[in-house]
Structures are given as C-alpha cells and as structure tokens.
Amino acid sequence: TQLLEQSPQFLSIQEGENLTVYCNSSSVFSSLQWYRQEPGEGPVLLVTVVTGGEVKKLKRLTFQFGDARKDSSLHITAAQPGDTGLYLCAGEDTGGFKTIFGAGTRLFVKA
Amino acid sequence: GAGVSQTPSNKVTEKGKYVELRCDPISGHTALYWYRQSLGQGPEFLIYFQGTGAADDSGLPNDRFFAVRPEGSVSTLKIQRTERGDSAVYLCASSPIGSGGNEQFFGPGTRLTVL
Numbered sequence: 168t169q170l171l172e173q174s175p176q177f178l179s180i181q182e183g184e185n186l187t188v189y190c191n192s193s194s195v196f197s198s199l200q201w202y203r204q205e206p207g208e209g210p211v212l213l214v215t216v217v218t219g220g221e222v223k224k225l226k227r228l229t230f231q232f233g234d235a236r237k238d239s240s241l242h243i244t245a246a247q248p249g250d251t252g253l254y255l256c257a258g259e260d261t262g263g264f265k266t267i268f269g270a271g272t273r274l275f276v277k278a
Numbered sequence: 279g280a281g282v283s284q285t286p287s288n289k290v291t292e293k294g295k296y297v298e299l300r301c302d303p304i305s306g307h308t309a310l311y312w313y314r315q316s317l318g319q320g321p322e323f324l325i326y327f328q329g330t331g332a333a334d335d336s337g338l339p340n341d342r343f344f345a346v347r348p349e350g351s352v353s354t355l356k357i358q359r360t361e362r363g364d365s366a367v368y369l370c371a372s373s374p375i376g377s378g379g380n381e382q383f384f385g386p387g388t389r390l391t392v393l
Contacts, residue, residue, distance in 0.1 A: 212382070
C-alpha cells in the first residue's frame with residue numbers, strides 16, 4: 168500500500184508570514200490532490216495536480232507536483248488567519264480505487 | 279444544490295451495540311466513499327461504491343463493518359458489536375464519476391463515540 172507523509176505535522180505562524188508544507192511518498196502517484204479541512208467539517212478540495220513538475224496557483228496558494236510524481240508541496244504567501252485549518256494531501260492507490268490521505272499539516276495563523 | 283449529508287451528526291453507543299450511519303450523496307453522483315478519521319489523522323479509506331456495487335472494500339477493518347447502497351444513492355455503514363476503538367469521525371464523500379483524481383465532495387461526518 169502506498170503511503171503519503173506530510174510535514175510538518177503542526178505549524179503556528181504570524182499573519183503575513185510565508186510557509187511551505189510538504190507531501191512525500193516513495194511511490195509514484197498518477198495525481199495528487201490537496202484538501203483543506205476545518206473543524207466539524209469534511210475536507211474541501213483545493214487543487215489536483217496531474218503532470219510531473221506541474222505548478223498551479225490559487226490566489227496566495229502555490230501547489231507543485233514533483234517531477235517524478237512522488238511528492239508535492241503547498242506554499243502560502245502572506246498567510247492570513249482565514250488560512251487556519253488542516254491541509255491534507257491525497258492520492259489514488261494504484262492497486263485499486265482507494266484514495267490515500269496523508270495525516271495532514273495543521274496550520275494556525277495568528278492575527 | 280444540496281451537498282452530501284450524513285446522519286446522525288453524533289452517535290454515542292455502548293460497547294457491543296450495533297450502529298448504522300447514513301450518507302445521502304449529491305444527486306446524480308455515481309461514486310460514493312466511506313472514510314474513518316481518528317483524532318489527529320487524515321481520513322482512512324474504508325469502502326468505495328460505483329453505483330450499487332462495492333468496487334473496493336479493502337479498507338474495511340474486519341467483518342464487523344459492512345456497507346450497502348441498494349439503489350445506487352443513499353448508503354448505510356453498519357457496525358456490529360462496536361468496540362471502543364471504533365470511536366472516530368466517519369466521513370462520506372461522493373463524486374460524479376469515480377476514481378481517477380476526480381473531486382470528492384465530503385459530508386460533515388458522523389462522530390461515533392463508543393463507551
């Protein structure tokens with residue numbers, strides 16, 4: 168079974184700072200997705216990356232898929248308190264239909 | 279339109295009891311997923327339905343867990359002889375097509391507590 172490891176597990180920063188969180192695996196994924204989850208709610212999709220080396224931007228968020236399609240990163244510029252939440256990466260297991268999630272990075276942005 | 283709904287939102291039961299958790303997916307979505315999320319962890323895949331059939335149930339932890347989707351819409355996750363270790367948030371998600379990196383729309387989850 169493929170695994171996704173996310174780092175750091177927890178991040179607390181001041182408003183206005185930049186940050187990067189990582190999602191790594193020893194296995195190749197056909198695509199990776201990033202979700203954001205707030206307390207008491209289900210995850211909400213932010214982006215899907217498909218092509219090795221792909222970079223996608225969503226306002227202040229920049230997502231990159233590694234060239235070998237084994238890892239991905241999420242960079243947030245000028246973080247705001249509204250960015251607070253659990254950021255999850257997910258990929259589809261090549262052995263079946265299951266979606267594998269990382270344990271997530273819990274981000275807290277202080278005003 | 280309405281999103282994915284799950285009922286109940288909270289369920290407290292005693293060890294050994296039977297529970298049913300319900301998921302109403304977005305209308306027209308053929309794919310439906312169940313996940314379990316423990317505190318501090320990401321969602322853990324349980325089962326995937328494509329229409330009425332379970333296309334992948336490899337994530338079900340043991341035979342106490344069972345899920346059905348008889349008409350290809352609403353799904354019920356059934357847990358027999360509950361154990362304290364079953365306590366978690368159970369998430370349901372639906373997708374218009376299914377596997378292949380398509381977006382999954384999640385419900386708010388059912389928080390199950392086994393005393």
